Amino acid sequence: MYDPLISAHPGGLSYPDSYWVDTAGEAPADDGPVQADIDVDVAVIGGGYTGLSAAYYLASEHNIDTVVLEANGTGWGCSGRNGGFALKAGGRLSYQKMIKRYGETMARRMFDEIFEGLDRVRGLIKDEQIDCDQQPDGHLWVAHRPRMMKAIHSEARFLKDFFDYDVDILSREELEKDHFTSDEAYGAMRFRDGFGVHPLKLAYGYHRLARAAGSRVHTNSPVIEWRREGKRHLLVTPGGVVRANKVICATNGYTSQQLHSKLKNRSFPVLSNVVVTRPLTDTELSATNFVSSDVITDTRTLRFYYRKLPDNRILIGGRSAITGADASNPKHNDNLINALKTKFGALGDLTYDYQWGGWVCVTFDDVPHIHEAEQDSVFYAIGYGGSGVTFSVQAGMRLAEKVAGKTQDHDLPVLRTAAPKFPFAPFRRVGQRALYHYYFARDEKA
Template structure:
């Protein structure tokens, strides 16, 4: 967008952040007739939305039985239904708007530990019995070795209701709708302050002001101090990815037989898939400092070679990283401030492709006076990660160190 902010702009809603949360909020609000301005500090898709692994999964980051223990069965079931709808919503958006983003069906959890078999079988039965859900399929030891050409896994759980896709192409497809629905898009426009002013809110980008009735904040891992202590509700984590040169369909099929996206069961996961042009897109490895790794390519490469030593001869053509927001309970963090004039959604904990797109729909419903579905998320309590960022990063790193060790030992 070439739009630059005037000294003073007036809209119904100002959306901050040009990822899936912000773009989807802007589309859904403008469809309902609100005038909308979207401010993005860099470019649309610059954040995690344009950099992620493209795994479009149902449910939440945690299993249903864990969520039931935390929130009770009824609330957990409502979240499960929203999680299913979030994927359907993405598929409908892709189909209705002819977004060419390499959509493929199937997500396979690859069991790294012997005990995963038991967990997978429990999950299948639990979901059949309590949720009437038949979309999971157990993959035994022989089958997993046929599905993935790798010695590390001993069982699997195939999810036929989840997909994978090229996330940047999906986001660009959605961003085209911003033009269709006449959203004013201001890129390179960092919001520096948000101030409640009577019945309105004033949003500052340096000296320029947007006056709005409502403001939506979708900055996720890049939120920083914009909402004061709200960024204590999650830990910003950097995760890294690489892409090989195109391997061709035959070689790709020898590595992942049915072109599923794969995710392993370790705490620090490996996740990977083939792109539309048959590049291996491999993600894995996290850092918790405020600085990005300089040498992230080798960091991820070492993980990939452990899984697929046969990829050693191929060139790595791209490497990148992004920041995501992880909450303690791994459930998204929705909320309001300034007497409901400010709404935010964040903390998708690595499961945000579908949920952040869907968050935009729930935010628009809430602004339109239909609170119920937004509130199913906003009523979830989140533990604040203690201390300022200087303190909490080391605390979190130490906690993670324990889990990393567990990945290695068991």
């Protein structure tokens, strides 16, 4: 598997054998690989949600000539591999920690920025009629141990007091009646907004929008070298050189260490693995009463995320492998399917049909950064953690504003500051391993 901390670029790879690829239908028409030298105003590196939405807004709202350069196929990175949880979220910092760090006024503005992401995605899906199997709203945060109900009640109180935001607290019995019966669910908090989507279809939707607005999307066009010619950027791809006045790095968790010095050691790619089971039989569906189409996370720090898909399969994902070399070790898939069987004892014979993994992008301070790394010249957006389905499009819109010189919210930390460098960067994975052991022991305590 491509490993951003080791390989120079991700070019030349096919899509993973994922459920999403199997069910997305034909990829939309694109502009093919770069086949000759190109001059353009803005080049966007990376054809995921961030890059495609930036290209869409650049063309549609700012009338700026833009090309997207994607190493492989559209949505080949996280955008075509994620769980499809569209939530009011962005980055990994909890709301309460955000208030502690930034103070109440600034934290509120950060929340507004994050929350706008969900509205933006919802609006685009509706207004632009993006066919992405959008599910009804509902996000369950399930107590995986009885002791976690205390945390759920406390979070619900905080959300009400601080945002006047109402959630529903469900008892175990209410969960069983309206959602599913699980051996590892002691109650839950239910957010009334947030929904499941088909993530690759969503990426295809943004791709179509970007092209319809006038941007070009070159697939199979990895940037293998980045040179300067005066103020201009020369992005070398196998088929030709793209000369651009400005460059957006929308490579996120797939950013190699070599891509640009201003991005080196400023993010940490963390693997998340997913399996999708075979469809549940009628007997299994009634044994679990799995009637819910809500997206679900549990209260572990190393949380599992899961949902029933429209064809009655279950998708479950979580953190597991540390390195790209270990990603295909079957033990990581076994961990996920065993976690599912622990949650649903009635599914003892369940097998999976699909498994894959992808690189989630984490920053040192756990918040995203949408940054102008070189004045009026190089821009990037990184670090949504496992919560980028909605924030990526907010970031794409903000990147387009910055490139067009129209940013208004300069003082928001996520829009103003560079992602901090990781101290002791070469030892990031050693620290990660130790943390996983610690969190695992804490999560599994009775």
